Amino acid sequence: MTSEGTFRVLIVDLTARRGEVVRFGNRLESGGGSGLAAALYESYGLPEEAADHPQQPLIFAIGPLTGYFPLMSKVVCGFKSPYHDQYTESHAGGRLALAIRFAGYDAILLRGKAATPSCAVIGSRGLQVDDVHYLWGINSLMTGKLLRRIYPQHSGCRSILRIGPAGENGVTYACINVDTFRHFGRMGAGCVMGAKNVKAIAVHGDGDISLPGAKAYAQLFQEVHEKLTDTEMMRKYYDLGTAANLTVLNERSSLPWRNMQQTADPGVDGISGERFGDELLMRQTACAGCPVGCIHLGMLRERFADAHQFEYRQVSYDYEPIFAAGSMLGITVAGDVLSLLEEVERVGLDVMSTGVALAWATEALENGLVTEEQTRTPLAFGQVDGYRAAIRHLARAENDFYRLLGRGTLAAAREYGGEEFACVLGQEMAGYATGEVYFTAQSLGFRHSHLDTGGYTYDQLNQKQDVDEAIRFLVDDERGRCLLTSMVSCLFARGVYSSELLSSALASIGQEALAADVDGLAERVQRARWRLRFKTGFDPSTYDVPRRLRKITTWKGALDEAYLDKLRESYAREITALGKPG
Amino acid sequence: MKILRAARMERCIGCYSCSLACARLLHDRLSWNTAGIRIRSAGGLTAGFEARLCLACDPAPCAEACPTGAMVQRKAGGVLFRRARCIRCGLCAEACPVDAIYLDVERNPYVCIHCGRCVPFCPHDCLEMRPAEEKAAGVAFPSEDAGGGHDV
Ligand code: SF4
Ligand code: SF4
Numbered sequence: 001m002t003s004e005g006t007f008r009v010l011i012v013d014l015t016a017r018r019g020e021v022v023r024f025g026n027r028l029e030s031g032g033g034s035g036l037a038a039a040l041y042e043s044y045g046l047p048e049e050a051a052d053h054p055q056q057p058l059i060f061a062i063g064p065l066t067g068y069f070p071l072m073s074k075v076v077c078g079f080k081s082p083y084h085d086q087y088t089e090s091h092a093g094g095r096l097a098l099a100i101r102f103a104g105y106d107a108i109l110l111r112g113k114a115a116t117p118s119c120a121v122i123g124s125r126g127l128q129v130d131d132v133h134y135l136w137g138i139n140s141l142m143t144g145k146l147l148r149r150i151y152p153q154h155s156g157c158r159s160i161l162r163i164g165p166a167g168e169n170g171v172t173y174a175c176i177n178v179d180t181f182r183h184f185g186r187m188g189a190g191c192v193m194g195a196k197n198v199k200a201i202a203v204h205g206d207g208d209i210s211l212p213g214a215k216a217y218a219q220l221f222q223e224v225h226e227k228l229t230d231t232e233m234m235r236k237y238y239d240l241g242t243a244a245n246l247t248v249l250n251e252r253s254s255l256p257w258r259n260m261q262q263t264a265d266p267g268v269d270g271i272s273g274e275r276f277g278d279e280l281l282m283r284q285t286a287c288a289g290c291p292v293g294c295i296h297l298g299m300l301r302e303r304f305a306d307a308h309q310f311e312y313r314q315v316s317y318d319y320e321p322i323f324a325a326g327s328m329l330g331i332t333v334a335g336d337v338l339s340l341l342e343e344v345e346r347v348g349l350d351v352m353s354t355g356v357a358l359a360w361a362t363e364a365l366e367n368g369l370v371t372e373e374q375t376r377t378p379l380a381f382g383q384v385d386g387y388r389a390a391i392r393h394l395a396r397a398e399n400d401f402y403r404l405l406g407r408g409t410l411a412a413a414r415e416y417g418g419e420e421f422a423c424v425l426g427q428e429m430a431g432y433a434t435g436e437v438y439f440t441a442q443s444l445g446f447r448h449s450h451l452d453t454g455g456y457t458y459d460q461l462n463q464k465q466d467v468d469e470a471i472r473f474l475v476d477d478e479r480g481r482c483l484l485t486s487m488v489s490c491l492f493a494r495g496v497y498s499s500e501l502l503s504s505a506l507a508s509i510g511q512e513a514l515a516a517d518v519d520g521l522a523e524r525v526q527r528a529r530w531r532l533r534f535k536t537g538f539d540p541s542t543y544d545v546p547r548r549l550r551k552i553t554t555w556k557g558a559l560d561e562a563y564l565d566k567l568r569e570s571y572a573r574e575i576t577a578l579g580k581p582g
Numbered sequence: 583m584k585i586l587r588a589a590r591m592e593r594c595i596g597c598y599s600c601s602l603a604c605a606r607l608l609h610d611r612l613s614w615n616t617a618g619i620r621i622r623s624a625g626g627l628t629a630g631f632e633a634r635l636c637l638a639c640d641p642a643p644c645a646e647a648c649p650t651g652a653m654v655q656r657k658a659g660g661v662l663f664r665r666a667r668c669i670r671c672g673l674c675a676e677a678c679p680v681d682a683i684y685l686d687v688e689r690n691p692y693v694c695i696h697c698g699r700c701v702p703f704c705p706h707d708c709l710e711m712r713p714a715e716e717k718a719a720g721v722a723f724p725s726e727d728a729g730g731g732h733d734v
Contacts (some may be wrong), residue, residue, distance in 0.1 A: 067612055070599070098598070098614060125687075156622035157614055208613030208686065211606065218606055225599070229705045283630070286595040288614065289602065291705040293595035 007036055007106040010127070011044075012120055014196055015054070015112035017129035019122075024107075028513055028521075032063030033488035034089060035525040036107055037078030038532055041087055044109060047536045051082040051188075052170075052195040054113035061107040062100045063488040064514060066289075069221060069505050070228050071493040073097050073287040076485055081187040082195070083172040083408060083427060086536040088187045088447055089529070093287030093490060094179030095205070099159040102205030114197040121151060123158075124207030135199045139346035140164035140177040147200055154204040161201040164348025166395035167194035171406035173353035173427070174395075177345070181285065181295050181316040185350045186427060186449055217508040224505070227496050229291050237294040237492050238284060242319035243273030246327070252460065252555040254434045256323060258330045258381045259359035260423050260548050263433045267332035271322055275334050282314055287490070294492060300338040315342045320450070323431030324355025328423075329362070330381025343388050347395030356428035357409045358390055360418065369417045374401035420547035433552055434459035436560060437470050439545050440567040444575060446478065446529055451491055453477040463556065465563050471570045475578075482529070483522035530579035538579070540572035583658035584711040585696045588619070588633035593706040596621060596631045603703040609692065616686050618694030619709075633708075636660050636682045636694040638717060644693070647677035653693070658714035660696050 006023040007030075013019065030039040037059045044057045059078040066072050075096045081088040100108060104124045114129060117136040121128040132150070135143050143162045148155065159179055166174035167190030174190030175183045184190070193199075211217065228234055236244060249255040250268040257265045269275065280298035287295070297314040304311055315338045325331065325340035344351045362379040364370045372378060376398065377389040397403045404412040413422040423429045425439060426448030432438050434456045441455025442448055450456060453474045462470070480499070481491065487505075489497050497505075499518045506515035514521065545564060552559050588594075604617035614620070619635040638659030645653045645661050652667035653674050670689040675681075684692040698711045 067602075102613065102615075156620065205614065208605070208611050208616050211610045211612050214606075214610065221606065225703060283593075284595050286597040288596065288598045291595075291597045291599045291703070293597060293705065295595075 007032070008104065009040065009107045009109060010105045010122065012108065012110045012122070012127070012129065013112045014110055014114040014118065014120070014129060014198065017114070017118075019127045027064065027511075028517065029524065030528075031483075031486035031514060031521045031525060032066070032106060033061050033074075033076040033486040034078075034482055034529060035486040035521065036061040036063070037076045037089060038087075038525065038528040040107060040109055041078050041080075041532055042528070044111065045080065045087070045532075047080075047087070047532070051080040051085050051192065054196065055111055056080050056192070058110045058189070058192050058196065059107060060096070060100065060109075061488070062097050062105075063486050064509070064511050065487040065489070065502070065505055067098050067101040068217070068509050070225050071290050071292065071490045071497075072487055073289040074485070074488045074490050075100065076488055077176070077184045077189050079189055079192050080536060081172075082170070082191045083188045086538050087529075087532040089485075090184040090186050090189050090447070091451075091485065091488075092176070092178045092182045092184045093290070094159055094182035095157075095288040096159040096161065096178050096203060097488065098288040099157065099203040099205035102157065102207050102209075103203055104207050108203070110196060110198065110201075112196070117197050117199045119147065119150075119200040119202060120198060121202045121204070123154070123204030126204070132199055136168060137165060140348045141180070141346055143200060144177070144180055147202060151202055154206055157206060158202055158204045161203075162199060162348075163190040163193050164346060164395065166348045166406075167191055168199075169395065169397040169406070170194065171349060171395060171397060172408060173350040173406075174348055175350045177348055181297070182287065183350075186352065187447065188350075190348055214509070220504060220508045224496070224501070225291065228493065233495055234292050234492070237292050240273035240277045241284075241294055241296040241317075243276050243296065243317060243322055245273070245319045246322060247272045247274070249432070249434075250327075252434070254432060254460075254554050255327050256423065256429070256431055256433050257327045259328065259363050259421060260433065260552065263552055263554055265327070265332075267330075268327065270332035271326040271334050271337055273319075276317060276322070280334055280338065290490060292492065298334070298338050300335065300342055302339070313342060315345065317341060320431055321351045324352045325387075328355045328359045328431070329387055331384060331387075332382065333384075336384040339384060340387055340391065343391045347391060349391065349395055352430055353409075353428040354391060354394065356423050357394070357405050357412070358387055360409045360413065360422050361390070361405060363421055364413075364416055364418045367418065370401060374399065422546055423548060424546060425549070426543055429549070432456035432459075433549070433554060435554055435556060436465075436564040436567055437462075437474070439549055439564060440470075440571050441474055443543050443545050444540055444568060444571050446533060446575075451481070453481065465560070467563070467566050467570050470567060471574055474571060475574050479522045479526045482525040483518055486521060486525050527578050530575055531581060534576070534579035535581075540576065583696075583714045584698065585638040585659055585714050585717060586619070586635065586694055586698060586701070587710055587712050588635060588708055589710050589712075590706070590708045591631060591633055594621070594631040594633070594708045595706055596623065597705065599703040599705065600633075600700040600709060603700045604694075607699050608695075608697070615684055616690075616692045617684070618692060619700055620684060634680070634682055636696070637680060638696060638714070643677040643679065644674035644683060647673040649673065653691075656696070658696070659717055661693060662695065663691065663693055665690075
């Protein structure tokens with residue numbers, strides 16, 4: 001078991017096509033995951049330089065519990081985001097976390113720029129940066145297939161990351177596809193990979209770790225495993241999955257429809273979790289190390305000829321993608337949603353940003369702010385064909401309009417007009433029109449992600465307005481999540497992994513010192529991330545909530561702008577204090 | 583005596599709980615490879631998963647190939663492994679027709695001994711312990727009778 005005080009990090013110099021294994025930092029100080037990624041950026045990052053500077057690092061970090069306990073199955077990707085040119089994180093699972101663990105590293109850091117499109121192949125006993133120029137331009141699904149053919153060894157114990165055309169063409173919300181169904185989705189990690197000329201990364205988890213006489217550990221593992229599989233608590237994640245939220249949020253008038261012109265619509269029946277579950281769900285799958293299996297695969301069945309001739313594919317779905325490629329675009333047929341999701345998957349875009357950007361573009365076209373010559377295809381709510389074409393134009397950055405839209409919805413709105421209906425909260429909004437606390441949380445959150453804090457849950461559980469209590473909740477909840485993402489746990493397990501349980505888990509694998517200081521660690525990581533965010537140029541006063549979102553009505557009634565602004569002011573003060581140097 | 587069957591792999595979600603349990607509980611290792619059962623994607627993740635594990639042969643080709651008696655025939659089918667006798671020649675892994683024996687970096691073999699400890703960790707009930715007599719009677723894949731598919 002690992003008791004040494006430093007992290008083992010593989011630094012890959014893409015320019016030289018060589019790597020170096022270093023002992024880095026301090027486990028007690030940074031923990032791992034979020035904390036380790038921040039510490040690595042602190043040492044190797046160039047806060048003053050642009051996100052596409054070749055020497056900017058792209059960091060993948062796991063944590064001390066990765067692989068040791070169920071649902072410790074995520075990886076934190078730390079990088080300077082091309083979207084806002086500041087430090088950020090994105091999280092993904094698949095097989096990557098266990099592959100990095102069994103390759104023997106705490107983190108992998110890529111820097112430099114490969115001379116030609118390349119694939120970094122990483123394992124416990126190997127490192128190559130191979131030229132794969134022939135894969136450039138190929139969509140991410142096909143790229144995955146070809147890579148499995150090019151590197152046939154270690155099937156089953158490796159993870160394959162790749163980008164699609166969006167990442168190659170500098171779209172600032174291009175994603176990294178992880179093992180087909182998972183993504184480092186938000187804030188443009190795929191764009192950073194593209195700027196480095198890295199088409200793909202294959203991580204072979206071909207080593208293993210000895211656990212001499214770990215009876216107490218095996219006992220605790222069993223208890224946690226039972227909690228995570230026997231209880232009803234996780235049922236929502238494997239049954240209908242997060243898609244069950246569509247009906248719930250629609251009933252609460254909190255589901256964004258047609259670029260947030262509405263917050264509820266009877267059309268939800270066509271795209272509800274029940275509809276997907278009953279008619280399209282083929283099977284579930286899981287991240288390695290997770291017995292819950294929340295990844296829902298739907299069947300996309302398309303007729304390709306007049307005769308009864310069909311092609312079928314499996315497409316993963318979840319609440320947020322259905323909001324983005326469904327309700328936000330006025331799509332009310334589940335099969336149409338899958339078809340758009342597959343297109344987004346192929347080109348390698350972040351699905352939430354894409355849906356929201358195209359919703360804005362639809363309204364901008366309706367209002368005559370842009371022309372069909374610019375959009376190159378008719379865009380109208382509910383019309384799937386136009387959106388399918390637009391997704392491809394966007395990923396290829398085909399003209400000035402799509403190039404700008406690919407730098408963010410607000411970038412395009414600033415040029416063409418329509419800022420008031422650009423549904424952007426730091427980045428394109430996630431699917432929660434729940435009210436003031438959520439809008440505060442996403443617009444100022446560390447990652448501008450709905451997963452930074454439980455702001456949307458707070459909105460749904462609290463009727464009364466209490467600025468201090470709400471802000472205390474956001475700050476404390478973020479700190480708790482920093483601990484989870486330093487281990488690195490899936491956030492779906494947050495109801496099971498209390499800080500006491502995390503502490504016992506750490507102790508059971510010989511990390512007693514860290515176990516004794518989990519609260520201290522959470523606070524250090526929270527501060528370290530905010531410090532980096534501010535150091536790379538964050539100014540909370542430049543992040544607003546657009547007029548469209550300020551005018552919504554939810555089940556609680558009309559949004560209270562005065563309350564929203566008080567929350568935002570108070571939260572901005574708190575995070576500024578957290579981000580103070582030293 | 584019973585033998586382990588991966589009877590319902592169509593349900594497998596690829597969580598690796600089974601492999602991790604075997605490695606943890608039998609071999610004192612954290613690993614998804616050094617285990618009696620290993621999960622592989624059946625040609626990309628879209629195609630689902632398959633399990634690599636011992637079919638409980640009798641006579642077992644691996645036991646016949648082993649020059650030192652480290653792999654010995656188990657009565658109910660399959661083998662018992664005596665680590666102290668193993669000289670890490672790898673002949674057992676070569677002899678296995680279904681690639682059920684894993685060799686680690688030092689060429690230590692890992693093979694299923696049909697103890698059943700992985701079974702309760704599978705969240706989708708893909709694995710089960712079946713009476714060894716069924717195999718002898720030719721009912722190798724019980725789930726076929728129940729209308730399900732099968733895998734080994
Ligand atoms: S039955 Fe026992 S030896 Fe075989 S795979 Fe399961 S835990 Fe390992
Ligand atoms: S535990 Fe079950 S579901 Fe998980 S990988 Fe093993 S056989 Fe598949």
